[in-house]
Amino acid sequence: YCSKLLGDLGARVVVVEPSNGSALRSWGAKDRAWGGPWAHLAGGKESAVPDDVESARGLLSGLTRTADILILDEGSLWRAALPSVLPERLIRIELSPWGSEGPYAGWRGSEIATWAMGGYMFFTGDPDGAPLMIPGGQSELHAGVHAAIGALTAVRERRRSGHGQTIDVSALESNLSAHAWLISSWIASGSPMNRVPHDFTKTRDGWALFMRAVPNPNVFLLIDQPERMETVEINNIDDWRRQLGQLYEDVESWAQDYDAEEVATKAQELRIACTPVLDARGLSNNIQMATRGWWEYGDDAEWDDLRFPGPGYLMSATPAERRGEAPKLGQHTAALTEEFASTPPPTPPPAMATTDLPLAGLKVVELTGNWAGPIVGRHLGDLGADVVKLEWAARPATRALFMPGPTQDxxxxxxxxxxxxxxxxxxxxxxxxxxxxxxxKQIFLELMREADVFVENNSARVMPNLGLDYETARRENPGLIYVSMSGFGATGPWRDWSAYGSNIEASSGLASVTGYHADQVRRTPLFYADPVSGNHATVAILAALEHRDSTGEGQYIDVALNEAGAAYFFEALMEYQTTREIRRPNGNRDRRFAPQGAYRSAGEDCWIAVSVQSDNDWVALCDVIGRNDLLADSELSTLEGRTARHDELDAAIEAWTSEREQYEGAWDLQRVGVSAAPILANWQVLHDPHIHASRFYQWVEHSVVGVYPYPSWPWRFSRTKPSIRRAAPRFAEHNHEVLSELGYDDEQIAELYALEITSDVPTAPVLIARSGLSSSDD
Structure with missing residues (x-):
């Protein structure tokens, strides 16, 4: 996914494959040379297949002398053929499940194992059921986006220093980075994040998802019961919660007369955050995606004409787009071998490589709330940018959730x-x-004149209604990169729909494949689409900076959370495009691996994730759990046989895991090469030995709440390391500092206070849940 993002942005991408091809080619291939996932992710790339190690050495020597970026992962089978000394200017990306150091560095990885330790799995599913994963390679997609962020950052820094560097990105830390309060809820407030009851609303033809946690009395209007509007205090979350059970029983009764999209449309007309659950077919026929031109069309040598999922961002000057067909195996070997046979050595870089922050000197302004927008500014700030956050006294930016203490005083x-x-x-x-x-408005425009990047994640109508849209800002600064993030983008019939990250799980397709069985869907009880879209927006910004630095031209970046979420749904979308089959929930099972699942271990609500990924794994598993009878059963020697008897094998594995603690069972399996991991609750994450050893969580002192651990970043730069230089700001903390930099003197600043243009305290009430928040509160 990392190289697809870079290729769609214009990079030339060469895949050096083994003789039997990349494993990705077999996904969904059926009787073809490759399936939909390869057709999508490899579009526009070139394929080379060396005959042997010697020819691989020659090809890789030439490629690495001229390449900007080298991407390696666990499946890089030609790694040993790389030159022993790589060019100093080369940027090397190392992707792995667990990272290159720490107690689990040698563990066998799998999608379910890294997801199990990454926080989301434990609190997804029914309270009395097993934890659930989101299928579709979520861990690797997170790692791929972060690898692209790291690569583009290093390319920009190399222009200054002349030196490359190595960047380690692990799937585990990429997952841990996709949280807003995973450990904070526990370490600060003592709030466990548990699995919660099913909260989708059944409609005539499927399901819809209401954002229930935010008080909105218009729900009573929706179900034709306006008299109940006076029964709830909208500034009291606890009062709202007490009515939720009965209220949404009434909503579901009302919804039986309407299709899911009708329910959502009627709700949105009342500014109620509600979305339909769309599956692969629903997204393929969705009017919003079609109107915005999200789908990409192209030929494919195996599948003829296909529609491909589009990018997670729309860029006005340098659109990211599919740039050709997926290559046949080894299609470009001869041409590449000839082209790079006599590549001259690169020019030596300057003798001294700097360790300055890679984005030092970059100026960013953000007007953001909730999660999707702030994570963009945080990424850029961690990498060295000067970030100014704008807030309104009447609309403080999400300053209400998870206050320290058991009562959130x-x-x-x-x-x-x-x-x-x-x-x-x-x-x-x-x-x-x-x-x-x-x-x-004048202050805003003055900030825009000096800014490199502006980020906002308000509803699509907000900035135009203020008269502060991109066209207005670019008149002040033609080189400005202006990023707008909203639920469904700045155009299209759903443009003004309101949605939170949980709503986007429904409308982007992810919820349609998450669950225990085909007839009932589930979601993560968090704003999952927020980090997905925020990370994509960061990639787009870094790419736009490349263009701006070479041309002086800024641009507008339109990020729809729904489209970024759908980009993570590509496997099911490509399955539908190639076979017309609609993927449905199937627990934690995977058609490529069996058995696989979440298995109870000793203790209260304790679980181990296990994935048998080959016939050899099956032999090792049977030996560890002491089931030679299963090993002797010839029907179980193949993937097809094990899949057919999955229930039976689940019972056998759980009989063994239930007598062991999580870590005990995981280590026993990992020692023999079977992928396994404890499924960590939020109260366990900070104390896991591997996560602790990685120092992923860093302790930061804040002048009001004190010292607490916070997640850092998933990019491990070898030279220009990110840093936490200041804690989150207090409300209005830098009013005088920033205004003074704009040229305002003390008298002018005092006048702004007198006119209530600025303030030191919010004028709007802060929503507080004194009884604490659960994972169901998004």
């Missing part, structure tokens, strides 16, 4: 105590300004 400064805000907004300065006032 707000104390005097509740708006500075939210761990959710503090986690997402480090390395930023804070300026409060009323953008509805002319004086506030």
């Amino acid at each position: 707000p104390q005097k400064y509740p708006y500075d105590r939210a761990m959710y805000f503090n986690l997402l907004n480090r390395n930023k300065r804070d300026l409060v300004v009323d953008l509805a006032a002319e004086e506030g």
